[in-house]
Amino acid sequence: xxxxxxxxxxxxxxxxxxxxxxxxxxxxxxxxxxFGLLMxxxxxxxxxxxALWFYKIMTLHGAxxxxxxxxxxxxxxxxxxxxxxxxxxxxxxxxxxxFLTGVVMILASVLLGDFHAAWTFLxxxxxxxxxxxTPGAAALFMGGLLVIGVGFVxxxxxxxxxxISRYGGLGRGLGWPQxxxxxxxxxxxxxxxxxxxxxxxxxxxxxxxxxxLVMMLVxxxxxxxxxxxxxxxxxxxxxxxxxxxAVIYMAVIxxxxxxxxxxxxxxxxxxxxxxxxxASTIMVMFIFPHHLLMDYAFPKWFLIMGHIIGYLNTxxxxxxxxxxxxxxxxxxxxxxxxxxxxxxxxxFGWAVGxxxxxxxxxxxxxxxxxxTLWVPxxxxxxxxxxxxxxxxxxxxYLGKPNENAPDSALDVAAFWGFxxxxxxxxxxxxxxxxxxxxRRYAEHLPEWVPYDKIASYFAMLLIASVLVFxxxxxxxxGLASRDYQRAxxxxxxxx
Amino acid sequence: MIATLSHHPGRSALALGVFYLLLATPIARDWLEASxxxxxxxxxxxxxxxxxxxxxxxxxRTQDSLLIRFGGAWPCVIAALFASSYWMLPRALDxxxxxxxxxxxxxxxxxxxxxxxxVLAWRRLTLIGRGFVWTNFFxxxxxxxxxxxxxxxxxxxxxxxxxxxxxxxxxxxASVLLFFWWLGTLLVGGGVGPDKPDQSGPGRTFA
Ligand code: HEM
Numbered sequence: 001x002x003x004x005x006x007x008x009x010x011x012x013x014x015x016x017x018x019x020x021x022x023x024x025x026x027x028x029x030x031x032x033x034x035f036g037l038l039m040x041x042x043x044x045x046x047x048x049x050x051a052l053w054f055y056k057i058m059t060l061h062g063a064x065x066x067x068x069x070x071x072x073x074x075x076x077x078x079x080x081x082x083x084x085x086x087x088x089x090x091x092x093x094x095x096x097x098x099f100l101t102g103v104v105m106i107l108a109s110v111l112l113g114d115f116h117a118a119w120t121f122l123x124x125x126x127x128x129x130x131x132x133x134t135p136g137a138a139a140l141f142m143g144g145l146l147v148i149g150v151g152f153v154x155x156x157x158x159x160x161x162x163x164i165s166r167y168g169g170l171g172r173g174l175g176w177p178q179x180x181x182x183x184x185x186x187x188x189x190x191x192x193x194x195x196x197x198x199x200x201x202x203x204x205x206x207x208x209x210x211x212x213l214v215m216m217l218v219x220x221x222x223x224x225x226x227x228x229x230x231x232x233x234x235x236x237x238x239x240x241x242x243x244x245x246a247v248i249y250m251a252v253i254x255x256x257x258x259x260x261x262x263x264x265x266x267x268x269x270x271x272x273x274x275x276x277x278x279a280s281t282i283m284v285m286f287i288f289p290h291h292l293l294m295d296y297a298f299p300k301w302f303l304i305m306g307h308i309i310g311y312l313n314t315x316x317x318x319x320x321x322x323x324x325x326x327x328x329x330x331x332x333x334x335x336x337x338x339x340x341x342x343x344x345x346x347x348f349g350w351a352v353g354x355x356x357x358x359x360x361x362x363x364x365x366x367x368x369x370x371x372t373l374w375v376p377x378x379x380x381x382x383x384x385x386x387x388x389x390x391x392x393x394x395x396x397y398l399g400k401p402n403e404n405a406p407d408s409a410l411d412v413a414a415f416w417g418f419x420x421x422x423x424x425x426x427x428x429x430x431x432x433x434x435x436x437x438x439r440r441y442a443e444h445l446p447e448w449v450p451y452d453k454i455a456s457y458f459a460m461l462l463i464a465s466v467l468v469f470x471x472x473x474x475x476x477x478g479l480a481s482r483d484y485q486r487a488x489x490x491x492x493x494x495x
Numbered sequence: 496m497i498a499t500l501s502h503h504p505g506r507s508a509l510a511l512g513v514f515y516l517l518l519a520t521p522i523a524r525d526w527l528e529a530s531x532x533x534x535x536x537x538x539x540x541x542x543x544x545x546x547x548x549x550x551x552x553x554x555x556r557t558q559d560s561l562l563i564r565f566g567g568a569w570p571c572v573i574a575a576l577f578a579s580s581y582w583m584l585p586r587a588l589d590x591x592x593x594x595x596x597x598x599x600x601x602x603x604x605x606x607x608x609x610x611x612x613x614v615l616a617w618r619r620l621t622l623i624g625r626g627f628v629w630t631n632f633f634x635x636x637x638x639x640x641x642x643x644x645x646x647x648x649x650x651x652x653x654x655x656x657x658x659x660x661x662x663x664x665x666x667x668x669a670s671v672l673l674f675f676w677w678l679g680t681l682l683v684g685g686g687v688g689p690d691k692p693d694q695s696g697p698g699r700t701f702a
Contacts, residue, residue, distance in 0.1 A: 091623060157626035160681060164622075171682040200678065203630065207674065211634040215641055224647040 006266040013481040014079055014398050017092050021075035022395060023477070024096075026470045028068040028103075029388070033466060035061045037459045043444045044452035052132075054442035055116035059141075062119030063106055066244050067148060069383065071099060072391045073250030074155060077198065079394075080191045080257045085162035091154050098151030105144030113137025118440070120240060121145070123212075123232035127220045135220050142220075146213045149206050156199045156206070163196055170196050174281065175274040187269040190256035197281045198246045204285060205246070209239030230297055234288075241288035248350065248382065249280075251390040252321060255343050258397050259325060261487035262340050263332035267324060276316030283313035290361040294370055303363065310361035314354050322347050333491035338407050339400060340488075341415055342393030349385025349422070353378060356430060371440075374433025381426040384462070385419070392418075392469045399476030400486045414468035421462030428455035504552050511552070515545050519602060528592060531654040531662040536669065539582060539605055546610020558615055568619035571612035572628060578608035583639060585650035592653045633674040640666030 014022070035057045041047045042054050049057075078092055109115040115137040117125040126138035163173040167188055173196030175187035187193070212235040219227050260267045289306025292298055325347050334340060356378035360369050369375075428451045433439075437448040444452055473480075517523055518541060527538040550558065565571055581587055582601065590597035617625065643663030649656045 088623075153630055154623060154627065157623045157630070160626065161622035164681065169681065169683055174682075200682075204674075204678070207630050207634045210630075211637045211641075214634070214638045218638075218642065225642060226645050226647070227641075 006260060006264050008264070009083075009261070010483060011261065011397075011486040012079075012083060013479075013483045015082075015089065016481065017089055017096070018075045018079045019477060019480055020093075021071055021078075021096060022391075022398075023474070024100075025068050025072040025075070025391065026395075026473065028064060029072075030463075030466065030470060032061050032064045032068065033459075033463050035064070037456065037463060040452060040456045040459055042442060043449070044456045045444075045449055046453065046456060051442040052114070052116065055118070056110050056114065058440065059116045059118050060107070060110050063141075063145070064103075065383075066119060066240075066247075067099065067103065069247045069251075069387055069391070070152070070243065071096075073247045073387070074152075076254045076391065076394050077159075077191075077195050077250040078155075080253050081159065081162075081195045084189060084192050085159075085166040087162050088158050091158040095151040095155040098147050098154075102144040102146075102148035102151070105140050105147065109137045109140035109144065113140060115141045117141075120236060121213075121216070122236060123216055123219075123227055123229055126216065127223065139217055139220055142213050142217055146210060149210055149213070152202060153206050153210075156203050159195055159199045160203070163192060163199070167192070170200060174278050175269055176278070178269070179271060179274040179278060183271055187274060190267050190269055190273065191253045193269055193274065193277050194249055194253050194256065197277050198249050200281055201242050201284050202246045205239045205242030208235050209243070212236055212239065230295065233292065233295065234298075237288045237291045238285070241291065242284060244379075245284050245287075248387045248390075249317070251346075251387050251394075252317075252350075254390050254394040254397070255321065255325060255347065258339065258343055258393070258487065259328050263328050263334050263490045265328050265332060267328065273320055273324070276320040280313060280317050283309050283316075287313050287361075290357070290366070291370075293361075293363050293366040307361060307363050311358065314358045314361075318351055318354055322351055335488040335491060337396070337400070337405075337488055338411050338415060339393050339396040339486075342389045342396060345415075345419060346386050346389035346393060349389055350382050350387075353380075353382025353386055353426075356381070356433075368436075369433060371438055372433040373429045373437045373439050376439055377426050377429030377431075377433050380429060381422070384422045384426065389418070392466075392473075395469065395473040395480075397486055398480035399473050401476070401479060403485045403488045410468060411472060414465040417461050417465035418469070421458045421460075421465055424458030425455050425462055428452070428458065507548075508552050511545060511548055515606075518542065518545075524598075531588070531651065531658040532665050534588060534591075535583075535662055536665050539601070542602065542605035543579070543610040543613075546606030547614050548610075549606060550611045550614035558618070562615045562619060565612065565615065568616040568624070571616035572620070572624075575609045575613045575616070578604050588654075589652050629677055633670050633677070636670035636673075637667050640664065640668075640670060 038047065038049060039054060039057055039061065042049050074095070078087060081087060113136065114133045115126075115129075116133070117129070117138070121138075121142060126142065127135065129138065160170060163170060167173050173188055173192055175193055178184060178187035188196075212232055215225075215227055216232070218225050256267045286305060286309045289298070289302055290310040293303055293306060295303075325344065329344065336344075356374060359365055360374060360378065432448055432451045432455075435448065435451075437444060437451070518527075518538065524538075526533070528534045553561070562568065562571065565574075582605065587597070587601075591601045592598075620628070640663045643650070643659050643666065645663075646659065650659060
């Protein structure tokens with residue numbers, strides 16, 4: 001039986017590349033949040049930007065948010081993974097350059113070319129604009145996504161290479177020898193297991209995504225090469241869902257790596273942990289049909305599979321991670337600072353955010369709830385209070401001046417502002433969903449407007465708090481790259 | 496098989512040459528070229544494989560000097576990419592059936608401009624380069640398959656529409672199977688590609 005004891009590891013500063021990723025993430029996150037606020041205020045009839053701008057902004061907000069959280073997640077993953085395997089800085093930077101190139105293409109397509117078919121570029125909408133945008137604008141948008149995808153393929157290939165040369169295969173990276181054989185305690189650390197999982201699913205997702213993007217580009221210019229609309233939807237949602245899911249699996253590495261430093265207890269890659277990650281590697285690829293439950297033309301078995309696997313996959317990693325975090329924190333005498341608070345609340349946010357999806361993944365509920373604001377309610381909860389909280393927790397960790405540095409009252413207020421703002425904002429989405437307000441409507445019925453207004457105020461609170469987080473991180477950039485002890489030791493450990 | 500063959504390079508080269516000639520006999524050509532699927536998915540890949548095996552029979556040092564003469568790994572990959580793309584064009588298939596010179600060009604270019612340079616380059620490609628070539632190949636093979644399936648017209652004068660559709664489906668299926676095979680090699684470790692490089696290359700795995 002393996003024994004686990006905690007061996008202290010020094011806190012490393014971030015490489016310049018990681019900081020570049022994070023600074024860009026701050027800027028884009030803030031901008032996209034402001035775009036989100038504009039949309040919500042438009043629905044609340046507090047401003048009047050018109051439907052065209054609403055949909056342009058919605059397209060930018062969707063694509064921009066998904067892209068930028070992927071970038072921030074990649075920065076977290078890369079920062080910690082690099083401490084175990086030999087990663088290439090060149091590839092890491094190449095990904096950033098390709099990402100920015102793609103962003104410029106997407107911005108040009110939406111702002112100059114008026115493309116506004118949403119980030120899901122659902123076939124056949126991009127090619128059927130009825131004169132609202134040109135095929136060139138649609139091609140620029142899809143080309144931009146393709147360029148961003150190529151960057152992530154390179155990054156994941158590099159990670160696969162590094163894990164294979166250190167551990168001898170991705171199966172070993174997932175800890176299969178320890179999972180299926182006797183646990184000798186030598187399973188790879190959680191950061192490696194998570195990165196392996198993300199690499200496998202994202203490589204598959206990106207290859208499928210690249211294929212459908214190229215098919216749609218062909219179809220855009222030669223429409224006689226017809227695409228089966230159902231196939232296209234399946235491929236797009238497979239790619240999109242895998243990619244956005246993978247984001248939180250990258251960011252959770254911050255929890256695995258940082259919380260143990262606070263409590264001086266190890267995060268174990270034990271059999272249950274390994275089993276849940278291996279199970280999710282497979283399941284994450286089969287849950288996307290829960291977006292397609294209303295497409296009655298899909299074969300029945302396909303939808304039932306989405307229903308069942310959607311149920312099953314809600315749990316393994318979430319429970320193992322939530323339970324693991326509680327075990328690590330319970331009676332550890334952990335000292336709460338901005339970093340440990342944000343990381344801990346992120347698990348709460350993730351768990352709470354997964355529940356509405358679980359409910360909506362039930363076919364009978366789905367008939368009523370899907371395409372209502374219930375769905376944005378779900379993913380904004382787990383992305384904002386889960387994923388984005390992890391990113392800010394990581395930023396506070398990097399910038400913490402020393403292990404005993406106290407947090408200012410402003411930061412603590414911002415923390416609560418963030419939690420309350422996000423809960424209020426997402427609950428309004430969920431409530432609007434409950435009263436059947438559809439998603440993606442620029443204009444709302446008078447009955448829905450009060451909730452839109454409440455949501456807008458909560459969103460303002462949330463954005464104000466995020467401003468504090470970002471400001472704090474930017475002023476501490478100089479510290480973020482240095483190596484020194486950051487995590488406050490648990491009270492029982494501190495001398 | 497390749498490993499055992501290369502213990503006797505002379506004999507292997509002879510066997511390879513005989514196989515090459517066999518493929519070029521009218522009977523083999525008639526049968527393989529009678530359907531689009533066999534033409535594109537059996538005969539042409541076999542020609543590439545002949546180039547691959549031929550290159551592996553060349554001693555390592557000669558391979559290195561050839562590679563330098565050709566300008567390095569990426570020019571070889573790009574040459575292979577262009578040569579193979581050309582033979583994906585329907586009219587190239589038609590030409591191979593009707594014009595003997597095109598047929599000769601096919602028999603020469605697929606082994607010597609695709610298989611051979613790929614092997615030379617493969618040893619020098621980093622793992623990322625290899626992964627990139629593979630992932631690009633999978634997605635483009637699937638897209639090509641789709642193009643053949645949905646093409647609104649008969650793309651080859653020499654083959655029927657249903658043949659074209661079959662070929663498309665086989666390409667999609669092949670692309671999926673190859674992708675899973677490749678992922679499998681990543682999962683179980685070392686990577687067991689058609690060309691596992693020797694220790695001198697920078698990359699040791701990734702098929
Ligand atoms: C202050 C923070 C945010 C605000 C105010 C906000 C607001 C909104 C609004 C109003 C919508 C449109 C809802 C509808 O009517 O369908 C939306 C959609 C969306 N948001 Fe956010 N959001 C925020 C943060 C985020 C974050 C952090 C992410 C991702 C990490 C995100 C991802 C998305 C996505 C993917 C959509 C769907 C777009 C579509 O339907 O095409 N948002 N958001």
